[in-house]
Each structure stands twice: as structure tokens, then as C-alpha cells.
Amino acid sequence: MAFVGRDGELRRLDGLLAEVGSGVGGSRPGQCVLIRGRRRIGKSSLVEVFADRSGAPSVFYTAAGATAEAELAEFTEAILGSTLPDREVFDDASPGNWSAALRQLASLLPDDRPSIVVIDETPYLMERVDAFEGILQRAWDRELSRKPVLLILIGSDLSMMEALGSYGRPFHQRGREMVLGPLSPAEVGDMLGLAPAEAFDAALVTGGLPLICAAWPTGAGLWDFLATELANPVSPLLVSAERSLAAEFPESAMAATVLAAIGSGERTFTNIARAAGGISHTTLTRAAETLVGKRIVAAELPVSTRPTKERRYRVTDPYLRFWLTFVRPYLPEIERLRGDITLERVRAGWTSWRGRAVEPLLRESLARLLPAGSLPAAPVVGAYWTRSNSVEIDIVGADREPVARELYFLGSIKWLERAAFDDHDLLALQRHRAAVTDVPVPLLAISRGGVTATGLHAAFGPEELMTAWRR
Template sequence: MVDFLNLDLENLKLKNLYLVFYDILYKGVVKMFINREKECEFLKRKLSSNKAELLVIYGRRRVGKTFLLQNCLEKALFFTADLSSSIHLMNRFLDEIKSILALPSTLRISSWDEFFGFLKNVFEAKRDLKVVVFDEFQYIPMRDESFTSVLQRWWDEIFSKLGVKMILCGSYIGMIEKIVLTRNSPIYGRRTGQYQVLPLDFFESVKFLNFESTRDFVKAYSVTDGIPLYLLEFSGYRDFYTALTEKVLTAGEYLVEEGKFLTLEEFKDPSNYYSILQSIAQGKTVPSEIADISGVDYKSIGMYLSRLMELKFVNKEFPFFINRKPKRKPHYYLSDEYLRFYFRYIYPNQELIYRNLKEEALRRITATLDQHVSFTFEKVARQYLIKREGVEKVGRWWNKEIEIDVVAIKGKTLYVGKCKWTNKRVDIRVLNKLRSKVPYLLKDLQVSDFSIIYYLFSKSGFENLEESDEVKLIDLERLFLVNQ
């Protein structure tokens, strides 16, 4: 990366242009590295070891894996895969090292063994070069199932003995887990570490944004879900609706089609999957409801949900438990906020967006947006308890008739919470209703000697309520204090 701080701008004819470029690029780099210190520390620790390392770095697309690697690794070979044929990929990878080995530009190869042979020559010729990254790694074995076995053999016989640090980086979480991290994978017993790069939580995400209203931060999180690249799209705006209109409801902006790119290549026929994803995005969480709304036959819905869970587009959640998983049926949710927003609002309204009918698209979204954001607010509340109380486990709890938004545990203390994303202030009735649910929770968890702390989270504040040791009142202003 160019060091813009050390450029001699006085001698540049386009000084002002470079200053603008610096302002955009360098500030973006600073923001993109928010809360990635742990990941960078992991990489540097592994790469400074005195032994060979085979590392797996994986996570959702756009979460910043490649950016992290490019900025944490001082010197490395990068090979980025795609859906091209194996022959095309191996020869494109070879092009990256031809100059290092002074190979003829016309040289072509036809096997991975040949490629790894040349890669071995690189490490032997360049003693100071020991790091190699295969980015979007999952595409290679998708095209050639024998690749992982070939890689395993070269790792065992050659690269591990040369002290090579090899990083396999992939975007499709379920696929990477299947290809690399399962016990029947040829690479399973060879890896020396793995790290899942996660989206930023709400409290780190807000550092990207410059909104005037605290409510807008939660709304933006309900669209971006802590994905750095999405957050940067919203970072130049002072209010949420302007950012939403210009970056999500404007034809040509990449967030309009991003959901399609994230999911489409996974499915030969996406129609049923898209119908299911839309149903879940609308708040349907059990298979019977999902089948009814999506139009997919109930007998087949389990197969589709299993595939979506394998790809990590959908999560299966059970009611909060301590010692034993409850026998009740699980609920299904979309794995991140952007996909939930995309399938609820962007995908169904794409025609309006491409006809430049932004106002009508925005009207349709705002009609139910508070309902959408209320689910996000629960997610933020759970993150708050992790950050503020250091809870050991957190989730939601329900039975046939009762639901509790937030339940967490730390030692012998249960934290029970209610989240209200409404324009009404929270009063004693909300607290009393929450208290009335706790005996059912305790019976289900089979505990009796736990202390209870009640947390009320409110978009619009409180009235006729006072905080105490057992009752905590968290409005939006106080929510942000957790970062201080």
C-alpha cells in the first residue's frame, strides 16, 4: 500500500488530487481496521513462529479478510481463485511467479503437481519469502476435488519441511468448514490454526458512522450488520434515510445487487431458496410458516433449510438453555442483517429501484421498518450484555405462549431483558410483565437459586421507573456509553 503520509506532495503536479485521494483512501484504511487487532495479532504470532504453519482464515464475503491479510502480512505471495477451470487457475497462478523464477512467458502447465513444483522452487530461491495465500480457496476444490489431496501430499513432503507459512482463505463459511475443517478432509490433521473473521458488533460499527440521531445508528446496523465495506458506504452521511436512499435505493449502487451476488452462485435454481429467504426475512421462523408463505412444499422445506444452514445463510436457534437442550422445535433466522434487509426490502422492490421510483420504494420500506429494526435492537441488547456484563452465554427464550427477548447467564446470575423499539416510553407495566414470565423460565431451565437482574432496553426512554441493583434501564444514549 502506498504511504501517502510520506509522499513528497510539493513535487507532484496533481497535489490537490492526491490530497483528496489520501483523504478517501487513508481514512478508509484507518476505519477498516477498527477492532481487527486480535486477528492481526493472531496472524503475526503464527507467522513469526519457527515452524511451518497451515492456517485457515474464513468468514462471510465483504467482512474484510483479504484487506486484513494484505495489511498484516509484510511479504507474501497471493493467489486469488475464482470459478475458472483448474487449468486456467493453475496457469494464472503460475503467471504470478514467472518473473521470480525467470520462466518463459509462454510456459503452460497442466497439473497441480507442476504448479506446486514451481512454487517449491520459489521458496528455495527466495529464502526471505515464506508466506503464501490462496484467497477464495473454496473455488479450487469446487472445480477439482483432487486438489486437497494433492495439496496435502505436497504439504507433508515438501512445504512443511521448508517452513512455509500457507494461508487458505475462504468466503463461504459452510463450504470452507466442509472442505478444510471436517475430519474427513485431507487437510484436517495438517492445519495449525484457524480463525473466523466475524462482522463487527454494533458498538464497533458505530465508529464508522457520523449520524446526528442515535436511532439512525441502530437502523444503519439493521442494513449493514457490521460489514466494514457496507459501513463505509454509509459513513459520509448525517442521517440514515439519505444514506439508505442514495446507497441502497439507487440503481447502480452495489448494495442493490449484493444479496444476489452473495447467494446466487450457490444455487442452480435459486427460486425456491429465494422464496424461503424472503419468508424468513418477513419474520416467519418455523418450517410450517416458512412453507406456507414461500409456497414450497412442507415435505421439502427441511431439505432446503438444511442446505441454507450448511451455507450459513440461515441459523437454527433453540430456546436459551443451561444444562440440556429443550425438546421444543427450533426457530430459523437469516444469518446477518444485510441479507435480512435485502430479502425483505431490496429484492422485492428491485423494479421500483431500477425505475428510479425511490420515494415509493422508501415508502414501502418505512411502513414496516420499525418492525425490522426491533429484531436488530434485540441483537444489539444481547451484544450489550456481552460487552457490559461479560455474560457467558446469551440468547432468547420461548415456549408455546411466552417469549423473552434476552436471557443471559454469568455464574449464578440470570439476566432477563425486554427490548422495546417503539415511540412509547417504557413503564412499570413492561417490567411487571417481564417479571411474570421469569417463573416459567426458571422452571424450564431447572434452576431455583439464581439471582435475577432485569434489563429494559428502550428506544424512547422510560417513565415512572427507577433503576436499582436488580433493574437496569438502558436507553439509546446510555447504550452508547458502553464504548467509553
């Protein structure tokens, strides 16, 4: 698969390796980078491509969640199979613990040229090896950083990778951080040869995951892609989410149950509890905290000048949201090779599902695009709602969240192919503005099917929003 959309990350890694090279002969030429991102986002592939292109001696080790002893044995095997010079040292004398292994590794790294050491799935070692963070910190301070080496630590558990470099932890301020996100809508569109509106659809279904995008034929439409994928029970679209969730929640069935309830479309605490089987307040709170902590679910409050407790939950990854809604409940059907039935179900529910699922992506696009015309850049681009949904505003630009001092603009999203944002839609937006503020803040519309209303301060379509991702 062509490595699309990672040029910036490759340049950054190249720059770090160049820093290491320029420090050869110095007292501490070593550099460390901590790379985190969701599973199957392409972190390992990025680093493999970088290491191969660099031509530097390197070792790539991937932890597997086994015992500390088994992980140590695999680490030794990775070094023996690497391109590091003098790697045979590990064959002659196998280290008995991780401290010895890292010390021995440092001894064989070259002194006169840069090398690369990669430890993938670092959180597994943090869980399975006693005091691993302290062991790593001592090895880095005493041996590894004194060599011209680029140490790359990779992890899919976002909270654990954030903790690794946080204040009060042994490895604090010893590594730079890099967050690898999904392919942007523009990158998805470029990779698949799609126009902006269709690229946004593809970004929703694939989540920008390279593995799923790679299965999408260039120029193919959404329904052709889904027909092919749903007919194959082992396609990336079907199995990627299942594998990721199995790795995220190997022993937390309740978190998976709550996630399924949120993914099915439930957004409020009460409705989620009911959909999850009537679980208790305490159990749901604990599960929700787990999901939010892992960045799989977002817990959001309305943005307005008045405080509110009307919290709502949503699945952050649009692909996972699509999978939980349209795929997971019907896997037995797909496994019986009746993906055609599943496809018709997606067709029937697509417009309604997309209308809600696309909103966070469009808000982020707008935030990246601003300032534009008379609209200022906004530190926060969120939404507003009431408990009864009698007032819902799709876009709220403000100076802070959730309780703003000042509202910069309000807006509405209408994401339909053959229906423009018209005067009726504008009137509804004006009524909702009056329910939120007495100030005549600017109004804007985001519409897939065009805008016919007069009196808006700004309007954006797929083409304008896509430019935000190309800056």
C-alpha cells in the same frame, strides 16, 4: 477506503509472519492460516493490505470456479505477475497438474527470508480439482512447510472451510483458523461518525459490510443514506446481497426461495412452507438444512428449563434480512428510478422491523458486556417463546441451551426512540417470568429510550451496550 476495524487481524497475521521469519534455517518454518468469513466481508482486502505492508515477496491467486485446467493456468499467471523471486521458472516450464504446480512453487520460494502465498476462494479448488485436499496436504508436508512461507487459504463457503481443517480430512491440524466477521457496531460507529444508538441502526442496515459502510457519508443520518442508495440501482446496498446469493446458490433455487420466505419475516416451519409456495416437508427440510449449514439462517429453540420443539428460523445477517424485506421485492421499482417509493415503505415499516431485527445484536452485546453489577456472565444469552406467543421473553441468561439447568436472569427489550421502559413493561416481564420459573431470577431491561420502571436489577441503553464492543 480506509481499512477500519481490522487492527487485531492484521496484528495476528504480522505475528504469524514473524514466526515464519524466526524459523528461517529450521526444518519446518512454514506456517498456514485458514481464513473464512461471509462474502464481501473484506477477507481478500485484509490479506492484500497485510501482504503489501509486509514487504515480503508474495503471490495472490484467486480461484474462479472454472475447470481444473483453467484454474491451473490462472495460478501460473498469478505467479508470473507476483513479486516472488525466480518466478520466470513458470514461464519456462508450465506445470501440467496441481501437484507439479505446488511442487514448482515451493522450489522458487526463498530460503533466507519469509514469503507469502495466498490462495483465495479455496473451496472452488476443493470442488473442481480432483483430490485437491490431498494434493495440498502432500505439497505442504513434503515441500511448502519446509520453506519460510506463510500460506494463507481464504474461503467464503463457511462449511467447506471448516471441513478443510476438520478431523479426518487430509489437511487436518496443518493450518490455524481465523474467522473474519463483519465490522462491529462500535467499528461501524467510528467509521461513520455516529452516536451509539445510530451506530446500532447503521449496523443493522449495512450488516457491518465494509463495502456498504464505505458508501455511507461520515455523520450522515440513516434516512439520508437510504435516500441516496435507493436512488441508485447499482449501489452497494442494493447489489451486494444479490451477488452474494448468486454465488452461494448458483443451482439451488429452492434454498433461495425458502430464504426469501424467512427474510420476509416468517419464522415457523409451517408458515415458511406456506410462504414458499406450499412446498413439502421434505423439500423444506432439505432447503433449511442447506441454509443452516451455510450459516445464512439460524434455527433456534427457546431457552428454558423445560424441553420444547418450538423451533424458529431467522436470517443471521441483518443486512441480508433488511435487503430481503425492503429491497428484493421492490427491485423493479428501484430500477425504474422510483426508489423514493421504496424509501417511504422502509419508513413505514422501520420501527416494527428494527424491533425484531435488533434483538440478536443486543443479546450479543449484553453477553459481551457481562458480568455487570449484580448480573453474572452467562454461557448462553437467548430468548424464550411459546407456540402461541402468549409468553415471549426477549432475554434469557442460562448455563446452557436449549434446556437449561439454571436460569441466571430474564429481560425485556424496548428499542424505541421516544418511549421509555416503564412500570407497565416491567409488570408484563414479571408475568412472563412467572410462566417460566418459580424462582425470582433477576430482571433486566434494554431500552433505547431510557428506563422509568423501578424494581429492575439492571438496565442498559445504547451507550452501555456499545462499550461491550470496545473491550
